[in-house]
Amino acid sequence: MPSHRNELVAAVRRELAEARGAARAVLAEAESARGEAQNRRRLVREAYATCLNQLAEARDAARRDIQRRFQFESSRLAGNVRHLAALSASGAAGLPWRMWSPTEPEPGARPGLLRIGTLTVDDTAALPALIPFLDAAHLNLAGPADETDAVITGLLLRALGTTRPGDVQLTIYDPEYLGGTLASFAPLGVSFVGPGSLGTTLDELVEHICRVNETVLAGEHQSLADLTAATTGPRAEPWRVIVLLADSATVGELTNGQRAQLDRIVRTGVACGVHLVVRGLELTEHPSVRRLTVRDQTATCDLTGDLEIRLDPPPPAERVTSFCRAAAERLRAGPPPARLADLEPREFWAESSAHGLVAPIGDSTDGTLIEVPLGDDPPHALIGGPSGSGKTNLIYAWLAGLATRYGPEELALYLLDFKEGVSFARFVPGPRDPGWLPQVRLAGINVNGDREFGLAMLRHLSEELRTRAQAAKRVDASKLAELRAEDPNGHWPRIVAVIDEFQVLLSGRDAVADEAVTLLEDLARRGRSQGIHLILASQDVSGIEALWGRSGLIGQFTLRIALPKARRILADDNLAAAVIPRFHAVVNTQSGTSGANQIVRLPDAGDRLVWRSLQRRLWRDRPDGCEEPRLFDGDAVPLLPESCRPSGPVPSAESPVGSSPGAVLGERIDVAARPARLRLGRMPGRNLAVLGTRTDEACDVLAAAALSLAAQGPAHFSIVCLDQDASRPAARLMAELPSADWCDGPPELTESAVPHYVIGYALDATADVSLRQLLADGPERRTHVLGWWRSVNRLRDSLGGVGARLDPIGAWVALDVQGADLAPLYPQPGGPAWYPRTRRALFFDRSVHRTPEVIVPYEVNSDHT
Numbered sequence: 001m002p003s004h005r006n007e008l009v010a011a012v013r014r015e016l017a018e019a020r021g022a023a024r025a026v027l028a029e030a031e032s033a034r035g036e037a038q039n040r041r042r043l044v045r046e047a048y049a050t051c052l053n054q055l056a057e058a059r060d061a062a063r064r065d066i067q068r069r070f071q072f073e074s075s076r077l078a079g080n081v082r083h084l085a086a087l088s089a090s091g092a093a094g095l096p097w098r099m100w101s102p103t104e105p106e107p108g109a110r111p112g113l114l115r116i117g118t119l120t121v122d123d124t125a126a127l128p129a130l131i132p133f134l135d136a137a138h139l140n141l142a143g144p145a146d147e148t149d150a151v152i153t154g155l156l157l158r159a160l161g162t163t164r165p166g167d168v169q170l171t172i173y174d175p176e177y178l179g180g181t182l183a184s185f186a187p188l189g190v191s192f193v194g195p196g197s198l199g200t201t202l203d204e205l206v207e208h209i210c211r212v213n214e215t216v217l218a219g220e221h222q223s224l225a226d227l228t229a230a231t232t233g234p235r236a237e238p239w240r241v242i243v244l245l246a247d248s249a250t251v252g253e254l255t256n257g258q259r260a261q262l263d264r265i266v267r268t269g270v271a272c273g274v275h276l277v278v279r280g281l282e283l284t285e286h287p288s289v290r291r292l293t294v295r296d297q298t299a300t301c302d303l304t305g306d307l308e309i310r311l312d313p314p315p316p317a318e319r320v321t322s323f324c325r326a327a328a329e330r331l332r333a334g335p336p337p338a339r340l341a342d343l344e345p346r347e348f349w350a351e352s353s354a355h356g357l358v359a360p361i362g363d364s365t366d367g368t369l370i371e372v373p374l375g376d377d378p379p380h381a382l383i384g385g386p387s388g389s390g391k392t393n394l395i396y397a398w399l400a401g402l403a404t405r406y407g408p409e410e411l412a413l414y415l416l417d418f419k420e421g422v423s424f425a426r427f428v429p430g431p432r433d434p435g436w437l438p439q440v441r442l443a444g445i446n447v448n449g450d451r452e453f454g455l456a457m458l459r460h461l462s463e464e465l466r467t468r469a470q471a472a473k474r475v476d477a478s479k480l481a482e483l484r485a486e487d488p489n490g491h492w493p494r495i496v497a498v499i500d501e502f503q504v505l506l507s508g509r510d511a512v513a514d515e516a517v518t519l520l521e522d523l524a525r526r527g528r529s530q531g532i533h534l535i536l537a538s539q540d541v542s543g544i545e546a547l548w549g550r551s552g553l554i555g556q557f558t559l560r561i562a563l564p565k566a567r568r569i570l571a572d573d574n575l576a577a578a579v580i581p582r583f584h585a586v587v588n589t590q591s592g593t594s595g596a597n598q599i600v601r602l603p604d605a606g607d608r609l610v611w612r613s614l615q616r617r618l619w620r621d622r623p624d625g626c627e628e629p630r631l632f633d634g635d636a637v638p639l640l641p642e643s644c645r646p647s648g649p650v651p652s653a654e655s656p657v658g659s660s661p662g663a664v665l666g667e668r669i670d671v672a673a674r675p676a677r678l679r680l681g682r683m684p685g686r687n688l689a690v691l692g693t694r695t696d697e698a699c700d701v702l703a704a705a706a707l708s709l710a711a712q713g714p715a716h717f718s719i720v721c722l723d724q725d726a727s728r729p730a731a732r733l734m735a736e737l738p739s740a741d742w743c744d745g746p747p748e749l750t751e752s753a754v755p756h757y758v759i760g761y762a763l764d765a766t767a768d769v770s771l772r773q774l775l776a777d778g779p780e781r782r783t784h785v786l787g788w789w790r791s792v793n794r795l796r797d798s799l800g801g802v803g804a805r806l807d808p809i810g811a812w813v814a815l816d817v818q819g820a821d822l823a824p825l826y827p828q829p830g831g832p833a834w835y836p837r838t839r840r841a842l843f844f845d846r847s848v849h850r851t852p853e854v855i856v857p858y859e860v861n862s863d864h865t
């Protein structure tokens, strides 16, 4: 039994021990789970805290970013708004009062907005608060009278300061103070309306609106603003601004009729330039009414919604008074003369010259531009005025008007100035400005000594006239418009040739003057129908007298422009030129008859910078292939062209240039600036004598001849230099020639496989007889002498002395030798008409010339070594 009990106890103990063990295990497990859970909780807590921190940081960063972007965007937008505001309310429309001064409006520009104060949006810097007025709105103000009146004073001053004197007519109705409120505007000729006259004033305005609609706009334009934008010149009608400073009594006194008239003005006034500025009275609802409520130096406007406008202080009273006095003074003096920019059209190069050229040169006293025509009638113009009267300035103004209207396809300009000046140099590329006036084909400056260049230009135009006449004949056209219609792909611009001080060309009873008159007569007579127009200007009565003697010529110049004190330009009984003031001109398209005068005020067109910026605009727009103009500068010495130097590969003996290579002697005075050449064939007399004592020029002529011959094919040169002064240029020439000998005297005549040229400096210093043989027999054996003799007599001595024949000298270039001294070398008795000029030479080749030709010896070495 006890053992049974013991077993039971043992079993219970065992079970208990097991149970305890199991419970312990469970406990341990639970403890470990709890630890784990606690650990997780801690981790989660920590993660949560980190997350919260990160989120806070991210939120802060995002907020900072948003704030930065907001600030950037808002300051960018504010900058844009400020920029737009500066454009919309420029100058007097927007400047603060301490810097304020009136601004002259651009011609045809629409009025902008007017500043009344500033706006602050969030924390951006203050923006200008602008409101529309002229050509845009009526203004209806509400608020205390003194504050609204201050706003009205500022607005009126800004509106008047941005328009021309007289462009705004002001009417003020001020029943309370009888005009006292805005009295500082009185000098402008303001109409002050008394309490009993409001009805009449409103009736008049309604009448005015009817008249503008009926006669000025006449159904063609929606508003005066559109009409002004579509035309040049002053505004067709001034703006009418009516300021109604109403009080409670006025409101009660307004009759139904007056109210109805006011409503009509509200509806129709803006398009006709009639604007109301009303305080103390509610205007009827209309899109053109802008409402402003003023209180405590601030305002709200229906345009800016709830944004508060901080109002500008009113303009200082003395500023208003001084402005009004100055404006009244300007009004009395009339509008200022047009500026060069006022002559520009709205759109450049939009005109066709098929039927003529029309361009303004200035304005009349009322500011209307005066246009000058050139075409079939009148075809040519004569400008006259004493020195300093403004002829050049007038030509500049005319050219500006033409060059901005007609592109290079429509107009070609040939400009020649015989004055000792460079008036036309600005139109061609120069060291400071590579641009040019795209219409200019040719410009001659410093031409006073080179009448031959005038002649060359006339010959060129005459050639153009012939080409046009032939083209017109082919298509049976009798004038340029018809030729252009028949040949739309042809290039037939109108040509305008301006010759300043043209009398220089006609002075002197010589061949140049004779030929010039003949060519001028032909161009004047036939140029009309072929689109070639002449503008001749002169200060010298004798020049004009020269024309009067040729009725065939003067009769074609039906457009006359006389500057102050010009004589003989207008008809004898037309005295207008004697009485016009400075910088004015009489334009007369009826050959100067009295009764056909138009008086023009000329703009100042001489300012180089203004011209340069205009020309740059035109130059940038030049069409592809627009060539640089040819410039002839009488004071410039042309350089021997590179193509006339043997620096490149010289043609070989197998490809000779021909049997008579051409020696280049100088530049011809012609439109194409071609080199003058002397052909040296195997014929007797094919030698050249350079005559005169100007060593430098003689050396240059010989060097140009030799180098150009060497550039044309294989040749051998013998250099003979008998004058110490010429030894340097001679040595330099020798160094540049591919095949040359230095000889102490004229070489013997020998057979030569290639042409042999003897270049002789101061050949009159030798009595060597071999020279005579070279001259006489050389050319047929391909040996030619190109020599310099210091006088014709010495040349004769070289050829055998008194009685010697000069036949071996077939061509000569004379420098400082008088025409009479050249008689022995010239076919006509008495010698050519030639008066030596610096850097000019007379070239005569017996075998080609009928009369000698003036050339400009090239400078061969620009460094003068």
Ligand SMILES: Nc1ncnc2c1ncn2[C@@H]1O[C@H](COP(=O)(O)OP(=O)(O)OP(=O)(O)O)[C@@H](O)[C@H]1O
Pocket (backbone or CB within 6 Å): 385, 386, 387, 388, 389, 390, 391, 392, 393, 394, 419, 539, 583, 584, 602, 603, 604, 605, 606
């Ligand atoms: N409309 C004008 N407004 C202002 N200045 C002008 C005007 N016309 C000419 N001038 C000035 O008067 C001066 C003389 O003008 P310009 O050279 O055109 O006269 P000109 O008749 O060609 O004289 P000249 O024959 O002696 O060369 C210049 O200084 C020029 O700037």
